[in-house]
Amino acid sequence: MTIVNLSMSSLRKRNCFFVFVLIVFVPFCLFVILSVPDMTSEEILVQRLAELQVRIQYLDAMYRSRQEDLQELTQHFDQLYNAENSSNNSLIQIESRPDIKQMIKNMSGLFAANGLNPGVSIKFPSAYHFLPHLLDNPNSLKLSYLMSKNREGVSLVLGIPTVKREKYSYLMDTLQNLIDGLSEDEANDTMIVILVAETAMEYILQIAKEVEIKFPLQIESGLIEIIAPSAGYYPSFDKLRITLGDSPERVKWRSKQNLDYAFLMAYCQTKGTFYVQLEDDILAKPSYITIMKKFAIEKTANKQPWIVLDFCQLGFIGKLFKTAELPWLIQFFHMFFNDKPVDWLLDYLITTKICNWEKNVGSYCNNITEMLIFLFQDNCKADKAKVWIHYKPSLFQHIGMHSSLKGKVQKLKDKQFGKVALFFPHNNPSAEVTSGIKHYKQYTLKRAYLGETFFWGLLPQPGDQLVFKLTTPTALKRFYFRSGNAEHPTDKFYNTTVEVKPLQPILNTNISNVTLDGFLIVGKFDSAGIATGTLDVSIGKIESIRLNVHSESDNWAILSEIHLQDESRLR
Ligand SMILES: *[C@@H]1O[C@H](CO)[C@@H](O)[C@H](O)[C@H]1NC(C)=O
Ligand SMILES: *[C@@H]1O[C@H](CO)[C@@H](O)[C@H](O)[C@H]1NC(C)=O
Ligand SMILES: *[C@@H]1O[C@H](CO)[C@@H](O)[C@H](O)[C@H]1NC(C)=O
Ligand SMILES: *[C@@H]1O[C@H](CO)[C@@H](O)[C@H](O)[C@H]1NC(C)=O
Ligand SMILES: *[C@@H]1O[C@H](CO)[C@@H](O)[C@H](O)[C@H]1NC(C)=O
Ligand SMILES: *[C@@H]1O[C@H](CO)[C@@H](O)[C@H](O)[C@H]1NC(C)=O
Ligand SMILES: *[C@@H]1O[C@H](CO)[C@@H](O)[C@H](O)[C@H]1NC(C)=O
Numbered sequence: 387m388t389i390v391n392l393s394m395s396s397l398r399k400r401n402c403f404f405v406f407v408l409i410v411f412v413p414f415c416l417f418v419i420l421s422v423p424d425m426t427s428e429e430i431l432v433q434r435l436a437e438l439q440v441r442i443q444y445l446d447a448m449y450r451s452r453q454e455d456l457q458e459l460t461q462h463f464d465q466l467y468n469a470e471n472s473s474n475n476s477l478i479q480i481e482s483r484p485d486i487k488q489m490i491k492n493m494s495g496l497f498a499a500n501g502l503n504p505g506v507s508i509k510f511p512s513a514y515h516f517l518p519h520l521l522d523n524p525n526s527l528k529l530s531y532l533m534s535k536n537r538e539g540v541s542l543v544l545g546i547p548t549v550k551r552e553k554y555s556y557l558m559d560t561l562q563n564l565i566d567g568l569s570e571d572e573a574n575d576t577m578i579v580i581l582v583a584e585t586a587m588e589y590i591l592q593i594a595k596e597v598e599i600k601f602p603l604q605i606e607s608g609l610i611e612i613i614a615p616s617a618g619y620y621p622s623f624d625k626l627r628i629t630l631g632d633s634p635e636r637v638k639w640r641s642k643q644n645l646d647y648a649f650l651m652a653y654c655q656t657k658g659t660f661y662v663q664l665e666d667d668i669l670a671k672p673s674y675i676t677i678m679k680k681f682a683i684e685k686t687a688n689k690q691p692w693i694v695l696d697f698c699q700l701g702f703i704g705k706l707f708k709t710a711e712l713p714w715l716i717q718f719f720h721m722f723f724n725d726k727p728v729d730w731l732l733d734y735l736i737t738t739k740i741c742n743w744e745k746n747v748g749s750y751c752n753n754i755t756e757m758l759i760f761l762f763q764d765n766c767k768a769d770k771a772k773v774w775i776h777y778k779p780s781l782f783q784h785i786g787m788h789s790s791l792k793g794k795v796q797k798l799k800d801k802q803f804g805k806v807a808l809f810f811p812h813n814n815p816s817a818e819v820t821s822g823i824k825h826y827k828q829y830t831l832k833r834a835y836l837g838e839t840f841f842w843g844l845l846p847q848p849g850d851q852l853v854f855k856l857t858t859p860t861a862l863k864r865f866y867f868r869s870g871n872a873e874h875p876t877d878k879f880y881n882t883t884v885e886v887k888p889l890q891p892i893l894n895t896n897i898s899n900v901t902l903d904g905f906l907i908v909g910k911f912d913s914a915g916i917a918t919g920t921l922d923v924s925i926g927k928i929e930s931i932r933l934n935v936h937s938e939s940d941n942w943a944i945l946s947e948i949h950l951q952d953e954s955r956l957r
Contacts, residue, residue: 436687437541440708444659447710451656461507516720517645523618529653530616531582531590533598535608540577540658541679543709545650547581547643548666550589556667557593558600563669565604572675578610579654580666583646585617615649629725637724644723644731647702648716655712662697662706667784669845671938674781678706681777693736693773698782702729736774741766779940783845808871810947811837816857817950822850823935823943834945840871841945846879850935852945859889859927860952865908867933868947869915877944878915881937883907889927905932 480486481503493499513520520526544564548557557580564578580597582590594612597605604610623638632640647663654661660682678697685692693711698704707715718735719728726734814835821831823843831852834841870878885905892900899907909919921928931950
């Protein structure tokens with residue numbers, strides 16, 4: 387009886403779901419249809435419908451997880467009541483079919499006749515199978531900390547795992563940058579979930595406090611949430627298998643990272659339509675949310691099946707998924723958390739889903755060597771690229787030099803460091819230098835100007851300027867700026883001009899070479915990253931010389947040589 391009621395209520399729930407869809411989406415669709423402006427409206431309509439489509443996928447996934455709960459309950463009741471009485475299911479109906487009855491009758495006396503409807507089910511593995519330590523603690527899947535306003539149903543959920551770092555934590559810089567890049571509209575349709583992947587409650591509270599003090603409005607609005615797992619979620623990391631010949635320290639680090647990602651994804655799954663994996667040490671480009679959303683909707687509107695949209699070339703940063711598909715990843719990470727780093731697992735998962743070995747290997751069957759070479763290559767690259775779609779240029783960039791793995795340096799290449807000249811010092815006229823580009827570590831513009839090191843700045847943006855204001859106005863003969871260096875050859879200035887401010891008003895010069903604020907454009911960085919030139923005597927003494935950036939850069943920028951030559955410095 388109870389079971390019948392349950393399945394009835396399941397039916398009712400299903401109806402509710404469709405009624406809900408009717409009430410919410412049909413008017414919305416009509417609204418969309420009616421409110422689009424004419425002419426190019428078809429495109430917009432297609433996009434909106436695509437948006438609704440992915441949204442329905444999300445709601446459907448939510449609905450499915452409710453169904454799962456129901457199914458589990460039903461099974462419990464099944465066990466409580468006699469199977470005979472329990473339900474209207476097909477197994478019981480089979481027994482009552484006349485032909486089957488007859489067959490059973492014909493088999494009387496045989497052991498085989500007793501096999502029907504035994505009331506035995508198989509059990510599929512769950513997370514507990516792959517992570518048996520979860521059973522040791524009844525609270526293993528409970529959060530140990532949650533700061534939330536229960537926001538839900540946004541378009542994009544950004545997941546940021548953070549751990550305690552030996553040196554500097556970039557979390558606040560990362561959040562500031564992410565929030566600076568959000569318009570109000572975008573902020574209303576986004577969530578940023580921070581997983582503090584630590585078990586020391588003092589540290590979790592400290593982070594939560596810092597975030598709230600720094601971003602009170604964003605906490606209040608529910609834009610930012612903070613979660614932490616309970617200690618029981620983690621296995622004993624000292625008992626991990628050593629895999630891939632890595633150091634125990636590294637095995638521990640990457641195994642934990644797998645579990646952290648799985649936890650964060652599982653929490654975020656119900657919060658919105660798309661999930662974007664980020665890290666706690668990144669910079670994002672302006673409008674990153676709108677760009678990602680638009681790209682995702684576009685792919686869906688074009689009926690292009692995809693699994694990952696990739697907005698950053700590095701590791702696992704800036705990977706966008708449909709939340710409805712996160713269970714694939716979560717399960718995979720749980721199964722192999724001790725075996726491979728998280729970014730490899732993503733690659734293997736997609737490979738497993740997409741690649742056809744038979745087709746690809748088949749053509750090499752005659753030659754084993756060729757086949758082996760082929761196997762070691764990424765032979766289904768093209769197939770994978772169709773569902774793992776890269777967006778260029780990247781929207782995210784690492785700012786962390788120190789990985790959360792102790793002692794692992796991300797950007798600096800220790801092996802080569804110091805073997806080659808990374809900067810070229812000169813004796814320059816005394817000047818006050820200011821940089822609109824944030825410098826990294828000790829690589830300041832001032833020290834570069836003095837010839838102590840090179841200047842290293844984060845991601846130049848249009849309008850950024852490096853200004854050298856001469857203490858005494860001087861007639862410069864020649865200037866020489868070299869960007870990039872041997873270790874970071876791509877960290878050059880691109881689309882950047884050299885401009886001088888003459889002491890005397892500019893006469894007699896072509897207006898196309900004068901900026902609005904009265905600087906004379908005297909040079910430009912070339913493709914080799916060099917800007918050099920001589921100044922005409924007619925310019926006379928100058929007050930200052932500056933570098934003016936006109937385009938956004940995908941790279942950091944290094945200034946490895948600065949040479950301003952006046953009369954006294956020319957030989
Ligand atoms: C099965 O249902 C019948 C009638 O509803 C009832 O008489 C009987 O006791 C039930 N058997 C069990 C094992 O619950
Ligand atoms: C049992 O199944 C039959 C046919 O599938 C259906 O007509 C009937 O309504 C079901 N009974 C209940 C109580 O669900
Ligand atoms: C049952 O057995 C009888 C005699 O062996 C045979 O004639 C009949 O076809 C069998 N029925 C079925 C359903 O197998
Ligand atoms: C964002 O949400 C807030 C609170 O719901 C609302 O007051 C505000 O108007 C929204 N802004 C936009 C641009 O939708
Ligand atoms: C400015 O440049 C234009 C085109 O480059 C040229 O025709 C013009 O003569 C120049 N004027 C002066 C004053 O040099
Ligand atoms: C403007 O400046 C560039 C160098 O920045 C020079 O090559 C060009 O000849 C100048 N044009 C005029 C018209 O002065
Ligand atoms: C340099 O920047 C200006 C202003 O943003 C832009 O119009 C121009 O196309 C850029 N040039 C190059 C080569 O990127």
